[in-house]
Amino acid sequence: MTLAPVFNLLSGLLLALGLLFWFAGTWPMLGRASYLTKLHYLGVADTLGSALMLLGLLLRFNREWPLLLLALLSLVVWNTIFGYVLAVCSQARPRS
Amino acid sequence: MAGLIVIGLRLLIWLLLSADLETANVAIGLAVALALPLPRRHRQLPVSALGRSLWASLKAIPLAYREALALLIRRPGREVEELQPVEYRPGSPVAALVFLDVFRITITPLTIALGMDGPGRSYRVHRLESHHPLPQEPGR
Amino acid sequence: MTLLLFGMVLALLLPILVVCRRTDVWHRLAALASVSTKVAMVMLVVSVVRDDWMVGLVGVIVLSVGNGAVMLLANLLRGVDR
Numbered sequence A: 001m002t003l004a005p006v007f008n009l010l011s012g013l014l015l016a017l018g019l020l021f022w023f024a025g026t027w028p029m030l031g032r033a034s035y036l037t038k039l040h041y042l043g044v045a046d047t048l049g050s051a052l053m054l055l056g057l058l059l060r061f062n063r064e065w066p067l068l069l070l071a072l073l074s075l076v077v078w079n080t081i082f083g084y085v086l087a088v089c090s091q092a093r094p095r096s
Numbered sequence B: 001m002a003g004l005i006v007i008g009l010r011l012l013i014w015l016l017l018s019a020d021l022e023t024a025n026v027a028i029g030l031a032v033a034l035a036l037p038l039p040r041r042h043r044q045l046p047v048s049a050l051g052r053s054l055w056a057s058l059k060a061i062p063l064a065y066r067e068a069l070a071l072l073i074r075r076p077g078r079e080v081e082e083l084q085p086v087e088y089r090p091g092s093p094v095a096a097l098v099f100l101d102v103f104r105i106t107i108t109p110l111t112i113a114l115g116m117d118g119p120g121r122s123y124r125v126h127r128l129e130s131h132h133p134l135p136q137e138p139g140r
Numbered sequence C: 001m002t003l004l005l006f007g008m009v010l011a012l013l014l015p016i017l018v019v020c021r022r023t024d025v026w027h028r029l030a031a032l033a034s035v036s037t038k039v040a041m042v043m044l045v046v047s048v049v050r051d052d053w054m055v056g057l058v059g060v061i062v063l064s065v066g067n068g069a070v071m072l073l074a075n076l077l078r079g080v081d082r
Helices: A004-030 A035-060 A062-091 B002-018 B023-035 B040-045 B046-071 B095-107 C001-021 C025-050 C054-080
Strands: B079-086 B110-118 B122-129
Touching: A004 A035, A004 B046, A004 C001, A004 C025, A035 A062, A035 B046, A035 B095, A035 B110, A035 B122, A035 C025, A062 B002, A062 B095, A062 B110, A062 C025, A062 C054, B002 B023, B040 B079, B046 B095, B095 B110, B095 B122, C001 C025
Parallel strands: none
Antiparallel strands: B079 B122, B110 B122
């Protein structure tokens, strides 16, 4: 029971950090960097930032832990592989 | 043995999705996990290589956060493309190990795998170079 | 929590802006994938705050199936490009 405020603080910190990752990783999409650089940043935002957010939610609301754990698993695996697939498919363009 | 791991993974996903541990529910999940066909390649997959690869992927996650912070704090300098040798290769490449390798390379934000080079000798890796060199990933 | 939701919706606007502006199909695809992930995360947060299992389940399914669908689309586009 005494640990609850600590957990709340920690989860708030994680949520804020995840939101920061979202903004920082999505912002370069508006710029003129190369496509692969944008994919690197997108990996930061979508995979790592969202994973931080899910961890924060997991610490705060632990009634729904199976759902959040499944979300964490599928998020990390699918988003990573998805970045790879996008990179490969965009590189296979014939000439440009 | 590797098939057992795959079936266990399927059962785990089913239990997390349905989130109840009654006997009927577990029986349904077990039946479905056994009924789905196993890929034929998994039978010749050595367990030690699978475990080592899995452990390397888990170790890549804290490294990914370190690289993400490095990427956000200072702008990266230039982009290079390089080759990274494959670790495990007696005979034809095994699908699960290639999947784990690609996962390990791509989850770190400074590197993205771009596919295999030639007949499965090495991966082509796209890397963002920061101005200060990062500590190298262990096990390379 | 409300603040967090506002922030997430604000971050969601960025890739939507990219989709509206770019003409290159690959940039558009990457931005759409980003939208999909972010919407799924918003759904998860809302469901957890409201203690609602059904919305959360839909969020998890969107998270996994949406990414798989965009992957298939990317492969298809590569085939068309050739």
